[in-house]
Amino acid sequence: MQTQRTDALALRGAMVLARARTSPARRVCCLVTNSNGCCSKYGYCGISDAHCGSGCQAGYGSCNSGGNPGAAAVTEYISSSLFDQIFLHRNDPACSSNGFYTYDAFVTAAAAFPGFGTAGDAATNKRELAAFxxxxxxxxTGGWAAAPDGPYSWGLCWIQEGxxxxxxxxxxxxxxxxxxxxxxxxxxxGRGPMQLSWNYNYVPAGQALGFDGLNNPDAVxxxxxxxxxxxxxxxMTPRNxxxxxxxxxxxxWTPSPADVAAGRLPGFGLTTNIINGGLECSGTGTIHGQETDRIGYFARYASLFGVSTGDNSDCSRQQHY
Structure with missing residues:
Protein backbone atom coordinates (compact mmCIF):
# COMPACT_ATOMS: atom_id res chain seq x y z
CA MET A 1 0.00 0.00 0.00
CA GLN A 2 2.39 2.64 -1.24
CA THR A 3 2.16 6.36 -2.05
CA GLN A 4 1.05 5.81 -5.62
CA ARG A 5 -1.69 3.40 -4.75
CA THR A 6 -4.75 4.99 -6.27
CA ASP A 7 -7.38 2.31 -6.09
CA ALA A 8 -6.81 -0.23 -3.33
CA LEU A 9 -6.71 2.44 -0.71
CA ALA A 10 -9.78 4.29 -1.90
CA LEU A 11 -12.00 2.65 0.66
CA ARG A 12 -14.20 5.60 1.44
CA GLY A 13 -17.50 4.23 0.20
CA ALA A 14 -17.18 0.68 1.46
CA MET A 15 -15.50 1.51 4.73
CA VAL A 16 -18.19 3.98 5.68
CA LEU A 17 -20.41 0.93 5.95
CA ALA A 18 -18.18 -0.35 8.72
CA ARG A 19 -19.40 2.54 10.84
CA ALA A 20 -22.77 0.96 11.49
CA ARG A 21 -24.99 2.89 13.85
CA THR A 22 -28.02 2.03 15.88
CA SER A 23 -30.82 1.80 13.34
CA PRO A 24 -31.70 -1.73 12.17
CA ALA A 25 -30.92 -0.82 8.57
CA ARG A 26 -27.39 0.23 9.54
CA ARG A 27 -26.82 -2.76 11.79
CA VAL A 28 -27.30 -5.13 8.88
CA CYS A 29 -23.95 -3.99 7.51
CA CYS A 30 -22.29 -6.07 10.22
CA LEU A 31 -23.75 -9.15 8.63
CA VAL A 32 -23.68 -8.17 4.97
CA THR A 33 -20.52 -6.11 4.45
CA ASN A 34 -18.55 -7.00 7.56
CA SER A 35 -19.45 -10.63 7.98
CA ASN A 36 -16.33 -11.35 10.00
CA GLY A 37 -17.07 -8.59 12.51
CA CYS A 38 -19.45 -7.90 15.36
CA CYS A 39 -22.23 -5.42 16.02
CA SER A 40 -21.75 -3.72 19.40
CA LYS A 41 -24.60 -2.96 21.77
CA TYR A 42 -24.51 0.58 20.37
CA GLY A 43 -24.78 -0.61 16.75
CA TYR A 44 -21.17 -0.10 15.64
CA CYS A 45 -19.31 -2.69 13.57
CA GLY A 46 -15.82 -3.89 14.47
CA ILE A 47 -13.76 -6.72 15.95
CA SER A 48 -12.52 -5.33 19.27
CA ASP A 49 -13.72 -6.61 22.64
CA ALA A 50 -15.99 -3.58 22.84
CA HIS A 51 -17.72 -4.73 19.64
CA CYS A 52 -17.71 -8.50 20.17
CA GLY A 53 -17.99 -8.79 23.94
CA SER A 54 -20.71 -7.81 26.38
CA GLY A 55 -23.85 -6.57 24.65
CA CYS A 56 -22.78 -7.74 21.18
CA GLN A 57 -25.86 -8.17 18.95
CA ALA A 58 -25.63 -11.75 17.75
CA GLY A 59 -28.31 -11.29 15.13
CA TYR A 60 -26.13 -8.91 13.13
CA GLY A 61 -22.74 -10.63 13.04
CA SER A 62 -20.32 -12.77 15.05
CA CYS A 63 -19.95 -12.44 18.81
CA ASN A 64 -17.39 -13.87 21.20
CA SER A 65 -18.53 -17.06 22.89
CA GLY A 66 -15.62 -18.31 24.94
CA GLY A 67 -12.97 -18.65 22.29
CA ASN A 68 -12.47 -18.72 18.57
CA PRO A 69 -12.10 -22.21 17.07
CA GLY A 70 -10.97 -20.64 13.81
CA ALA A 71 -7.89 -19.18 15.46
CA ALA A 72 -6.82 -22.60 16.70
CA ALA A 73 -7.14 -23.88 13.14
CA VAL A 74 -4.67 -21.26 11.89
CA THR A 75 -2.04 -22.76 14.15
CA GLU A 76 -2.72 -26.13 12.53
CA TYR A 77 -1.33 -24.75 9.29
CA ILE A 78 1.41 -22.40 10.42
CA SER A 79 3.64 -23.25 13.35
CA SER A 80 6.16 -20.98 15.01
CA SER A 81 8.98 -22.74 13.18
CA LEU A 82 7.26 -22.35 9.80
CA PHE A 83 6.61 -18.68 10.56
CA ASP A 84 10.33 -18.25 11.23
CA GLN A 85 11.19 -20.06 8.00
CA ILE A 86 8.80 -17.89 5.99
CA PHE A 87 10.05 -14.63 7.50
CA LEU A 88 13.65 -15.74 7.63
CA HIS A 89 15.19 -12.28 7.97
CA ARG A 90 12.48 -10.28 9.70
CA ASN A 91 14.74 -9.83 12.73
CA ASP A 92 17.82 -8.93 10.72
CA PRO A 93 19.60 -5.88 12.19
CA ALA A 94 19.17 -4.15 8.82
CA CYS A 95 15.38 -4.37 9.13
CA SER A 96 13.48 -1.69 11.02
CA SER A 97 11.09 -4.41 12.19
CA ASN A 98 13.83 -6.23 14.10
CA GLY A 99 12.08 -7.82 17.10
CA PHE A 100 8.63 -6.38 16.33
CA TYR A 101 6.68 -8.93 14.30
CA THR A 102 6.26 -12.17 16.27
CA TYR A 103 4.42 -15.41 15.69
CA ASP A 104 2.38 -14.91 18.85
CA ALA A 105 1.28 -11.46 17.65
CA PHE A 106 0.18 -12.92 14.32
CA VAL A 107 -1.80 -15.75 15.92
CA THR A 108 -3.43 -13.39 18.39
CA ALA A 109 -4.47 -11.05 15.59
CA ALA A 110 -5.81 -13.95 13.53
CA ALA A 111 -8.02 -14.93 16.47
CA ALA A 112 -10.05 -11.76 15.92
CA PHE A 113 -11.12 -12.78 12.40
CA PRO A 114 -13.24 -15.94 12.17
CA GLY A 115 -12.74 -17.59 8.81
CA PHE A 116 -9.31 -16.13 8.12
CA GLY A 117 -7.28 -19.03 6.77
CA THR A 118 -9.88 -21.48 8.07
CA ALA A 119 -12.90 -21.24 5.77
CA GLY A 120 -12.12 -24.07 3.36
CA ASP A 121 -10.38 -27.41 3.15
CA ALA A 122 -6.75 -27.75 4.23
CA ALA A 123 -5.28 -26.96 0.81
CA THR A 124 -7.51 -23.90 0.38
CA ASN A 125 -6.67 -22.61 3.84
CA LYS A 126 -2.94 -23.06 3.34
CA ARG A 127 -3.13 -21.33 -0.04
CA GLU A 128 -4.99 -18.38 1.47
CA LEU A 129 -2.41 -18.04 4.23
CA ALA A 130 0.40 -18.26 1.68
CA ALA A 131 -1.30 -15.55 -0.38
CA PHE A 132 -1.84 -13.22 2.58
CA THR A 141 10.11 -6.44 1.70
CA GLY A 142 13.74 -5.78 2.41
CA GLY A 143 14.93 -8.19 -0.26
CA TRP A 144 16.90 -7.62 -3.42
CA ALA A 145 18.02 -9.85 -6.27
CA ALA A 146 21.24 -11.06 -4.62
CA ALA A 147 19.96 -10.99 -1.04
CA PRO A 148 21.13 -13.76 1.31
CA ASP A 149 18.74 -16.73 1.06
CA GLY A 150 17.13 -15.09 -1.97
CA PRO A 151 14.90 -12.04 -2.47
CA TYR A 152 11.82 -13.79 -1.10
CA SER A 153 13.15 -14.43 2.41
CA TRP A 154 12.97 -10.80 3.50
CA GLY A 155 9.30 -10.15 4.20
CA LEU A 156 8.21 -8.10 7.22
CA CYS A 157 11.39 -6.03 7.13
CA TRP A 158 9.53 -2.72 7.63
CA ILE A 159 7.21 -1.43 10.29
CA GLN A 160 6.52 1.82 8.50
CA GLU A 161 7.01 3.13 4.99
CA GLY A 162 10.51 4.35 4.22
CA GLY A 190 2.18 3.39 5.35
CA ARG A 191 2.39 1.45 8.58
CA GLY A 192 2.12 -2.22 9.49
CA PRO A 193 2.30 -5.40 7.39
CA MET A 194 -0.12 -4.13 4.71
CA GLN A 195 1.26 -0.58 4.92
CA LEU A 196 -2.04 1.02 5.89
CA SER A 197 -2.03 4.49 4.33
CA TRP A 198 -4.14 7.66 4.09
CA ASN A 199 -6.47 9.23 6.62
CA TYR A 200 -9.54 7.71 4.95
CA ASN A 201 -8.18 4.26 5.76
CA TYR A 202 -6.87 4.94 9.24
CA VAL A 203 -10.22 6.28 10.42
CA PRO A 204 -12.36 3.22 9.49
CA ALA A 205 -9.59 0.84 10.50
CA GLY A 206 -9.52 2.46 13.90
CA GLN A 207 -13.29 2.29 14.20
CA ALA A 208 -13.28 -1.42 13.33
CA LEU A 209 -10.29 -2.37 15.47
CA GLY A 210 -10.75 -0.12 18.48
CA PHE A 211 -7.95 2.44 18.15
CA ASP A 212 -7.91 6.15 17.33
CA GLY A 213 -6.73 6.03 13.74
CA LEU A 214 -7.32 9.75 13.25
CA ASN A 215 -5.34 11.10 16.19
CA ASN A 216 -2.95 8.23 16.84
CA PRO A 217 -1.91 6.55 13.57
CA ASP A 218 1.40 5.65 15.23
CA ALA A 219 -0.49 3.07 17.30
CA VAL A 220 -0.02 0.68 14.37
CA MET A 236 -11.04 -9.61 5.03
CA THR A 237 -13.04 -6.49 4.11
CA PRO A 238 -14.79 -6.19 0.71
CA ARG A 239 -14.80 -2.82 -1.03
CA ASN A 240 -17.57 -2.38 -3.55
CA TRP A 253 -16.49 -15.33 -4.54
CA THR A 254 -18.13 -15.80 -7.94
CA PRO A 255 -17.09 -13.34 -10.67
CA SER A 256 -19.84 -11.33 -12.30
CA PRO A 257 -20.20 -11.21 -16.10
CA ALA A 258 -18.39 -7.86 -15.97
CA ASP A 259 -15.54 -9.44 -14.02
CA VAL A 260 -15.26 -12.31 -16.48
CA ALA A 261 -15.22 -9.88 -19.40
CA ALA A 262 -12.43 -7.94 -17.66
CA GLY A 263 -10.42 -11.12 -17.06
CA ARG A 264 -10.87 -10.86 -13.30
CA LEU A 265 -10.96 -14.51 -12.26
CA PRO A 266 -10.31 -16.12 -8.86
CA GLY A 267 -6.68 -16.56 -7.91
CA PHE A 268 -3.74 -14.81 -6.34
CA GLY A 269 -3.59 -12.35 -9.22
CA LEU A 270 -6.97 -10.94 -8.28
CA THR A 271 -5.76 -10.16 -4.75
CA THR A 272 -3.01 -8.08 -6.35
CA ASN A 273 -5.67 -6.37 -8.43
CA ILE A 274 -7.66 -5.60 -5.29
CA ILE A 275 -4.59 -4.24 -3.50
CA ASN A 276 -2.85 -2.31 -6.28
CA GLY A 277 -4.50 -3.06 -9.61
CA GLY A 278 -4.32 0.53 -10.84
CA LEU A 279 -0.55 0.27 -11.10
CA GLU A 280 0.10 -3.44 -11.58
CA CYS A 281 -2.80 -4.86 -13.60
CA SER A 282 -2.73 -3.36 -17.07
CA GLY A 283 -4.70 -5.94 -19.03
CA THR A 284 -1.90 -5.99 -21.61
CA GLY A 285 -0.36 -9.34 -20.69
CA THR A 286 2.82 -7.72 -19.37
CA ILE A 287 3.64 -8.59 -15.77
CA HIS A 288 4.58 -5.54 -13.72
CA GLY A 289 7.84 -5.64 -11.80
CA GLN A 290 6.09 -5.24 -8.44
CA GLU A 291 3.76 -8.09 -9.30
CA THR A 292 6.75 -10.30 -10.11
CA ASP A 293 7.89 -9.78 -6.53
CA ARG A 294 4.46 -10.66 -5.15
CA ILE A 295 4.31 -13.83 -7.25
CA GLY A 296 7.81 -14.81 -6.16
CA TYR A 297 6.86 -14.60 -2.51
CA PHE A 298 3.63 -16.50 -3.14
CA ALA A 299 5.41 -19.32 -4.98
CA ARG A 300 7.94 -19.73 -2.18
CA TYR A 301 5.33 -19.72 0.55
CA ALA A 302 2.97 -22.08 -1.27
CA SER A 303 5.88 -24.50 -1.57
CA LEU A 304 6.61 -24.22 2.15
CA PHE A 305 2.93 -24.93 2.90
CA GLY A 306 3.00 -27.88 0.48
CA VAL A 307 0.28 -26.60 -1.86
CA SER A 308 0.10 -25.42 -5.44
CA THR A 309 -0.33 -21.75 -6.29
CA GLY A 310 -3.54 -22.50 -8.17
CA ASP A 311 -4.77 -20.72 -11.27
CA ASN A 312 -4.48 -17.06 -12.23
CA SER A 313 -1.47 -16.12 -10.14
CA ASP A 314 -0.87 -12.89 -12.04
CA CYS A 315 -3.15 -10.04 -13.06
CA SER A 316 -1.39 -9.04 -16.25
CA ARG A 317 -4.46 -9.77 -18.39
CA GLN A 318 -6.95 -8.36 -15.92
CA GLN A 319 -8.49 -4.93 -16.17
CA HIS A 320 -8.15 -3.11 -12.89
CA TYR A 321 -11.25 -2.04 -10.97
Missing part, protein backbone atom coordinates in the same frame (compact mmCIF):
# COMPACT_ATOMS: atom_id res chain seq x y z
CA UNK A 133 1.70 -13.66 3.85
CA UNK A 134 3.05 -13.11 0.34
CA UNK A 135 1.18 -9.83 -0.05
CA UNK A 136 2.32 -8.43 3.29
CA UNK A 137 5.85 -9.61 2.49
CA UNK A 138 5.89 -7.61 -0.72
CA UNK A 139 4.54 -4.56 1.09
CA UNK A 140 7.34 -4.77 3.69
CA UNK A 163 12.12 1.99 6.73
CA UNK A 164 14.42 4.39 8.61
CA UNK A 165 13.20 7.66 7.10
CA UNK A 166 12.29 10.09 9.92
CA UNK A 167 8.55 10.63 10.24
CA UNK A 168 8.95 14.39 9.81
CA UNK A 169 10.30 13.75 6.32
CA UNK A 170 7.38 11.57 5.26
CA UNK A 171 4.47 12.81 3.15
CA UNK A 172 1.28 13.48 5.16
CA UNK A 173 -0.99 11.18 3.12
CA UNK A 174 -3.92 13.43 3.94
CA UNK A 175 -6.95 13.72 1.67
CA UNK A 176 -9.10 15.88 3.91
CA UNK A 177 -12.87 15.63 3.82
CA UNK A 178 -15.78 16.18 6.17
CA UNK A 179 -16.08 12.42 6.57
CA UNK A 180 -12.37 11.84 7.12
CA UNK A 181 -10.58 14.88 8.54
CA UNK A 182 -6.87 14.97 9.29
CA UNK A 183 -5.60 15.70 12.77
CA UNK A 184 -3.12 18.58 13.10
CA UNK A 185 0.44 17.36 12.90
CA UNK A 186 -0.49 13.76 12.11
CA UNK A 187 0.70 11.83 9.07
CA UNK A 188 -1.00 8.82 7.57
CA UNK A 189 1.85 7.16 5.67
CA UNK A 221 3.76 0.81 14.83
CA UNK A 222 3.62 0.42 18.60
CA UNK A 223 1.60 -2.79 18.93
CA UNK A 224 2.44 -5.81 16.79
CA UNK A 225 -0.97 -7.41 17.37
CA UNK A 226 -2.72 -4.27 16.17
CA UNK A 227 -0.34 -4.04 13.22
CA UNK A 228 -1.29 -7.55 12.10
CA UNK A 229 -4.96 -6.79 12.72
CA UNK A 230 -4.86 -3.84 10.31
CA UNK A 231 -3.44 -6.13 7.64
CA UNK A 232 -5.99 -8.90 8.20
CA UNK A 233 -8.80 -6.34 8.40
CA UNK A 234 -7.81 -5.06 4.98
CA UNK A 235 -7.64 -8.63 3.67
CA UNK A 241 -17.23 -3.32 -6.39
CA UNK A 242 -14.28 -5.41 -5.23
CA UNK A 243 -14.61 -8.62 -3.24
CA UNK A 244 -12.36 -9.13 -0.27
CA UNK A 245 -9.05 -10.87 -0.80
CA UNK A 246 -10.29 -13.48 1.67
CA UNK A 247 -13.37 -14.26 -0.43
CA UNK A 248 -11.19 -14.70 -3.50
CA UNK A 249 -8.69 -17.08 -1.90
CA UNK A 250 -11.29 -18.96 0.17
CA UNK A 251 -13.24 -19.73 -3.00
CA UNK A 252 -16.47 -18.08 -1.90
Missing amino acids: LAQISHET MKTPADQMAPYCAESAEYPCAPGKKYF TQDAVLAFKTAIWFW PKPSCHEVMAGT
Whole structure:
Protein backbone atom coordinates (compact mmCIF):
# COMPACT_ATOMS: atom_id res chain seq x y z
CA MET A 1 0.00 0.00 0.00
CA GLN A 2 2.39 2.64 -1.24
CA THR A 3 2.16 6.36 -2.05
CA GLN A 4 1.05 5.81 -5.62
CA ARG A 5 -1.69 3.40 -4.75
CA THR A 6 -4.75 4.99 -6.27
CA ASP A 7 -7.38 2.31 -6.09
CA ALA A 8 -6.81 -0.23 -3.33
CA LEU A 9 -6.71 2.44 -0.71
CA ALA A 10 -9.78 4.29 -1.90
CA LEU A 11 -12.00 2.65 0.66
CA ARG A 12 -14.20 5.60 1.44
CA GLY A 13 -17.50 4.23 0.20
CA ALA A 14 -17.18 0.68 1.46
CA MET A 15 -15.50 1.51 4.73
CA VAL A 16 -18.19 3.98 5.68
CA LEU A 17 -20.41 0.93 5.95
CA ALA A 18 -18.18 -0.35 8.72
CA ARG A 19 -19.40 2.54 10.84
CA ALA A 20 -22.77 0.96 11.49
CA ARG A 21 -24.99 2.89 13.85
CA THR A 22 -28.02 2.03 15.88
CA SER A 23 -30.82 1.80 13.34
CA PRO A 24 -31.70 -1.73 12.17
CA ALA A 25 -30.92 -0.82 8.57
CA ARG A 26 -27.39 0.23 9.54
CA ARG A 27 -26.82 -2.76 11.79
CA VAL A 28 -27.30 -5.13 8.88
CA CYS A 29 -23.95 -3.99 7.51
CA CYS A 30 -22.29 -6.07 10.22
CA LEU A 31 -23.75 -9.15 8.63
CA VAL A 32 -23.68 -8.17 4.97
CA THR A 33 -20.52 -6.11 4.45
CA ASN A 34 -18.55 -7.00 7.56
CA SER A 35 -19.45 -10.63 7.98
CA ASN A 36 -16.33 -11.35 10.00
CA GLY A 37 -17.07 -8.59 12.51
CA CYS A 38 -19.45 -7.90 15.36
CA CYS A 39 -22.23 -5.42 16.02
CA SER A 40 -21.75 -3.72 19.40
CA LYS A 41 -24.60 -2.96 21.77
CA TYR A 42 -24.51 0.58 20.37
CA GLY A 43 -24.78 -0.61 16.75
CA TYR A 44 -21.17 -0.10 15.64
CA CYS A 45 -19.31 -2.69 13.57
CA GLY A 46 -15.82 -3.89 14.47
CA ILE A 47 -13.76 -6.72 15.95
CA SER A 48 -12.52 -5.33 19.27
CA ASP A 49 -13.72 -6.61 22.64
CA ALA A 50 -15.99 -3.58 22.84
CA HIS A 51 -17.72 -4.73 19.64
CA CYS A 52 -17.71 -8.50 20.17
CA GLY A 53 -17.99 -8.79 23.94
CA SER A 54 -20.71 -7.81 26.38
CA GLY A 55 -23.85 -6.57 24.65
CA CYS A 56 -22.78 -7.74 21.18
CA GLN A 57 -25.86 -8.17 18.95
CA ALA A 58 -25.63 -11.75 17.75
CA GLY A 59 -28.31 -11.29 15.13
CA TYR A 60 -26.13 -8.91 13.13
CA GLY A 61 -22.74 -10.63 13.04
CA SER A 62 -20.32 -12.77 15.05
CA CYS A 63 -19.95 -12.44 18.81
CA ASN A 64 -17.39 -13.87 21.20
CA SER A 65 -18.53 -17.06 22.89
CA GLY A 66 -15.62 -18.31 24.94
CA GLY A 67 -12.97 -18.65 22.29
CA ASN A 68 -12.47 -18.72 18.57
CA PRO A 69 -12.10 -22.21 17.07
CA GLY A 70 -10.97 -20.64 13.81
CA ALA A 71 -7.89 -19.18 15.46
CA ALA A 72 -6.82 -22.60 16.70
CA ALA A 73 -7.14 -23.88 13.14
CA VAL A 74 -4.67 -21.26 11.89
CA THR A 75 -2.04 -22.76 14.15
CA GLU A 76 -2.72 -26.13 12.53
CA TYR A 77 -1.33 -24.75 9.29
CA ILE A 78 1.41 -22.40 10.42
CA SER A 79 3.64 -23.25 13.35
CA SER A 80 6.16 -20.98 15.01
CA SER A 81 8.98 -22.74 13.18
CA LEU A 82 7.26 -22.35 9.80
CA PHE A 83 6.61 -18.68 10.56
CA ASP A 84 10.33 -18.25 11.23
CA GLN A 85 11.19 -20.06 8.00
CA ILE A 86 8.80 -17.89 5.99
CA PHE A 87 10.05 -14.63 7.50
CA LEU A 88 13.65 -15.74 7.63
CA HIS A 89 15.19 -12.28 7.97
CA ARG A 90 12.48 -10.28 9.70
CA ASN A 91 14.74 -9.83 12.73
CA ASP A 92 17.82 -8.93 10.72
CA PRO A 93 19.60 -5.88 12.19
CA ALA A 94 19.17 -4.15 8.82
CA CYS A 95 15.38 -4.37 9.13
CA SER A 96 13.48 -1.69 11.02
CA SER A 97 11.09 -4.41 12.19
CA ASN A 98 13.83 -6.23 14.10
CA GLY A 99 12.08 -7.82 17.10
CA PHE A 100 8.63 -6.38 16.33
CA TYR A 101 6.68 -8.93 14.30
CA THR A 102 6.26 -12.17 16.27
CA TYR A 103 4.42 -15.41 15.69
CA ASP A 104 2.38 -14.91 18.85
CA ALA A 105 1.28 -11.46 17.65
CA PHE A 106 0.18 -12.92 14.32
CA VAL A 107 -1.80 -15.75 15.92
CA THR A 108 -3.43 -13.39 18.39
CA ALA A 109 -4.47 -11.05 15.59
CA ALA A 110 -5.81 -13.95 13.53
CA ALA A 111 -8.02 -14.93 16.47
CA ALA A 112 -10.05 -11.76 15.92
CA PHE A 113 -11.12 -12.78 12.40
CA PRO A 114 -13.24 -15.94 12.17
CA GLY A 115 -12.74 -17.59 8.81
CA PHE A 116 -9.31 -16.13 8.12
CA GLY A 117 -7.28 -19.03 6.77
CA THR A 118 -9.88 -21.48 8.07
CA ALA A 119 -12.90 -21.24 5.77
CA GLY A 120 -12.12 -24.07 3.36
CA ASP A 121 -10.38 -27.41 3.15
CA ALA A 122 -6.75 -27.75 4.23
CA ALA A 123 -5.28 -26.96 0.81
CA THR A 124 -7.51 -23.90 0.38
CA ASN A 125 -6.67 -22.61 3.84
CA LYS A 126 -2.94 -23.06 3.34
CA ARG A 127 -3.13 -21.33 -0.04
CA GLU A 128 -4.99 -18.38 1.47
CA LEU A 129 -2.41 -18.04 4.23
CA ALA A 130 0.40 -18.26 1.68
CA ALA A 131 -1.30 -15.55 -0.38
CA PHE A 132 -1.84 -13.22 2.58
CA LEU A 133 1.70 -13.66 3.85
CA ALA A 134 3.05 -13.11 0.34
CA GLN A 135 1.18 -9.83 -0.05
CA ILE A 136 2.32 -8.43 3.29
CA SER A 137 5.85 -9.61 2.49
CA HIS A 138 5.89 -7.61 -0.72
CA GLU A 139 4.54 -4.56 1.09
CA THR A 140 7.34 -4.77 3.69
CA THR A 141 10.11 -6.44 1.70
CA GLY A 142 13.74 -5.78 2.41
CA GLY A 143 14.93 -8.19 -0.26
CA TRP A 144 16.90 -7.62 -3.42
CA ALA A 145 18.02 -9.85 -6.27
CA ALA A 146 21.24 -11.06 -4.62
CA ALA A 147 19.96 -10.99 -1.04
CA PRO A 148 21.13 -13.76 1.31
CA ASP A 149 18.74 -16.73 1.06
CA GLY A 150 17.13 -15.09 -1.97
CA PRO A 151 14.90 -12.04 -2.47
CA TYR A 152 11.82 -13.79 -1.10
CA SER A 153 13.15 -14.43 2.41
CA TRP A 154 12.97 -10.80 3.50
CA GLY A 155 9.30 -10.15 4.20
CA LEU A 156 8.21 -8.10 7.22
CA CYS A 157 11.39 -6.03 7.13
CA TRP A 158 9.53 -2.72 7.63
CA ILE A 159 7.21 -1.43 10.29
CA GLN A 160 6.52 1.82 8.50
CA GLU A 161 7.01 3.13 4.99
CA GLY A 162 10.51 4.35 4.22
CA MET A 163 12.12 1.99 6.73
CA LYS A 164 14.42 4.39 8.61
CA THR A 165 13.20 7.66 7.10
CA PRO A 166 12.29 10.09 9.92
CA ALA A 167 8.55 10.63 10.24
CA ASP A 168 8.95 14.39 9.81
CA GLN A 169 10.30 13.75 6.32
CA MET A 170 7.38 11.57 5.26
CA ALA A 171 4.47 12.81 3.15
CA PRO A 172 1.28 13.48 5.16
CA TYR A 173 -0.99 11.18 3.12
CA CYS A 174 -3.92 13.43 3.94
CA ALA A 175 -6.95 13.72 1.67
CA GLU A 176 -9.10 15.88 3.91
CA SER A 177 -12.87 15.63 3.82
CA ALA A 178 -15.78 16.18 6.17
CA GLU A 179 -16.08 12.42 6.57
CA TYR A 180 -12.37 11.84 7.12
CA PRO A 181 -10.58 14.88 8.54
CA CYS A 182 -6.87 14.97 9.29
CA ALA A 183 -5.60 15.70 12.77
CA PRO A 184 -3.12 18.58 13.10
CA GLY A 185 0.44 17.36 12.90
CA LYS A 186 -0.49 13.76 12.11
CA LYS A 187 0.70 11.83 9.07
CA TYR A 188 -1.00 8.82 7.57
CA PHE A 189 1.85 7.16 5.67
CA GLY A 190 2.18 3.39 5.35
CA ARG A 191 2.39 1.45 8.58
CA GLY A 192 2.12 -2.22 9.49
CA PRO A 193 2.30 -5.40 7.39
CA MET A 194 -0.12 -4.13 4.71
CA GLN A 195 1.26 -0.58 4.92
CA LEU A 196 -2.04 1.02 5.89
CA SER A 197 -2.03 4.49 4.33
CA TRP A 198 -4.14 7.66 4.09
CA ASN A 199 -6.47 9.23 6.62
CA TYR A 200 -9.54 7.71 4.95
CA ASN A 201 -8.18 4.26 5.76
CA TYR A 202 -6.87 4.94 9.24
CA VAL A 203 -10.22 6.28 10.42
CA PRO A 204 -12.36 3.22 9.49
CA ALA A 205 -9.59 0.84 10.50
CA GLY A 206 -9.52 2.46 13.90
CA GLN A 207 -13.29 2.29 14.20
CA ALA A 208 -13.28 -1.42 13.33
CA LEU A 209 -10.29 -2.37 15.47
CA GLY A 210 -10.75 -0.12 18.48
CA PHE A 211 -7.95 2.44 18.15
CA ASP A 212 -7.91 6.15 17.33
CA GLY A 213 -6.73 6.03 13.74
CA LEU A 214 -7.32 9.75 13.25
CA ASN A 215 -5.34 11.10 16.19
CA ASN A 216 -2.95 8.23 16.84
CA PRO A 217 -1.91 6.55 13.57
CA ASP A 218 1.40 5.65 15.23
CA ALA A 219 -0.49 3.07 17.30
CA VAL A 220 -0.02 0.68 14.37
CA THR A 221 3.76 0.81 14.83
CA GLN A 222 3.62 0.42 18.60
CA ASP A 223 1.60 -2.79 18.93
CA ALA A 224 2.44 -5.81 16.79
CA VAL A 225 -0.97 -7.41 17.37
CA LEU A 226 -2.72 -4.27 16.17
CA ALA A 227 -0.34 -4.04 13.22
CA PHE A 228 -1.29 -7.55 12.10
CA LYS A 229 -4.96 -6.79 12.72
CA THR A 230 -4.86 -3.84 10.31
CA ALA A 231 -3.44 -6.13 7.64
CA ILE A 232 -5.99 -8.90 8.20
CA TRP A 233 -8.80 -6.34 8.40
CA PHE A 234 -7.81 -5.06 4.98
CA TRP A 235 -7.64 -8.63 3.67
CA MET A 236 -11.04 -9.61 5.03
CA THR A 237 -13.04 -6.49 4.11
CA PRO A 238 -14.79 -6.19 0.71
CA ARG A 239 -14.80 -2.82 -1.03
CA ASN A 240 -17.57 -2.38 -3.55
CA PRO A 241 -17.23 -3.32 -6.39
CA LYS A 242 -14.28 -5.41 -5.23
CA PRO A 243 -14.61 -8.62 -3.24
CA SER A 244 -12.36 -9.13 -0.27
CA CYS A 245 -9.05 -10.87 -0.80
CA HIS A 246 -10.29 -13.48 1.67
CA GLU A 247 -13.37 -14.26 -0.43
CA VAL A 248 -11.19 -14.70 -3.50
CA MET A 249 -8.69 -17.08 -1.90
CA ALA A 250 -11.29 -18.96 0.17
CA GLY A 251 -13.24 -19.73 -3.00
CA THR A 252 -16.47 -18.08 -1.90
CA TRP A 253 -16.49 -15.33 -4.54
CA THR A 254 -18.13 -15.80 -7.94
CA PRO A 255 -17.09 -13.34 -10.67
CA SER A 256 -19.84 -11.33 -12.30
CA PRO A 257 -20.20 -11.21 -16.10
CA ALA A 258 -18.39 -7.86 -15.97
CA ASP A 259 -15.54 -9.44 -14.02
CA VAL A 260 -15.26 -12.31 -16.48
CA ALA A 261 -15.22 -9.88 -19.40
CA ALA A 262 -12.43 -7.94 -17.66
CA GLY A 263 -10.42 -11.12 -17.06
CA ARG A 264 -10.87 -10.86 -13.30
CA LEU A 265 -10.96 -14.51 -12.26
CA PRO A 266 -10.31 -16.12 -8.86
CA GLY A 267 -6.68 -16.56 -7.91
CA PHE A 268 -3.74 -14.81 -6.34
CA GLY A 269 -3.59 -12.35 -9.22
CA LEU A 270 -6.97 -10.94 -8.28
CA THR A 271 -5.76 -10.16 -4.75
CA THR A 272 -3.01 -8.08 -6.35
CA ASN A 273 -5.67 -6.37 -8.43
CA ILE A 274 -7.66 -5.60 -5.29
CA ILE A 275 -4.59 -4.24 -3.50
CA ASN A 276 -2.85 -2.31 -6.28
CA GLY A 277 -4.50 -3.06 -9.61
CA GLY A 278 -4.32 0.53 -10.84
CA LEU A 279 -0.55 0.27 -11.10
CA GLU A 280 0.10 -3.44 -11.58
CA CYS A 281 -2.80 -4.86 -13.60
CA SER A 282 -2.73 -3.36 -17.07
CA GLY A 283 -4.70 -5.94 -19.03
CA THR A 284 -1.90 -5.99 -21.61
CA GLY A 285 -0.36 -9.34 -20.69
CA THR A 286 2.82 -7.72 -19.37
CA ILE A 287 3.64 -8.59 -15.77
CA HIS A 288 4.58 -5.54 -13.72
CA GLY A 289 7.84 -5.64 -11.80
CA GLN A 290 6.09 -5.24 -8.44
CA GLU A 291 3.76 -8.09 -9.30
CA THR A 292 6.75 -10.30 -10.11
CA ASP A 293 7.89 -9.78 -6.53
CA ARG A 294 4.46 -10.66 -5.15
CA ILE A 295 4.31 -13.83 -7.25
CA GLY A 296 7.81 -14.81 -6.16
CA TYR A 297 6.86 -14.60 -2.51
CA PHE A 298 3.63 -16.50 -3.14
CA ALA A 299 5.41 -19.32 -4.98
CA ARG A 300 7.94 -19.73 -2.18
CA TYR A 301 5.33 -19.72 0.55
CA ALA A 302 2.97 -22.08 -1.27
CA SER A 303 5.88 -24.50 -1.57
CA LEU A 304 6.61 -24.22 2.15
CA PHE A 305 2.93 -24.93 2.90
CA GLY A 306 3.00 -27.88 0.48
CA VAL A 307 0.28 -26.60 -1.86
CA SER A 308 0.10 -25.42 -5.44
CA THR A 309 -0.33 -21.75 -6.29
CA GLY A 310 -3.54 -22.50 -8.17
CA ASP A 311 -4.77 -20.72 -11.27
CA ASN A 312 -4.48 -17.06 -12.23
CA SER A 313 -1.47 -16.12 -10.14
CA ASP A 314 -0.87 -12.89 -12.04
CA CYS A 315 -3.15 -10.04 -13.06
CA SER A 316 -1.39 -9.04 -16.25
CA ARG A 317 -4.46 -9.77 -18.39
CA GLN A 318 -6.95 -8.36 -15.92
CA GLN A 319 -8.49 -4.93 -16.17
CA HIS A 320 -8.15 -3.11 -12.89
CA TYR A 321 -11.25 -2.04 -10.97
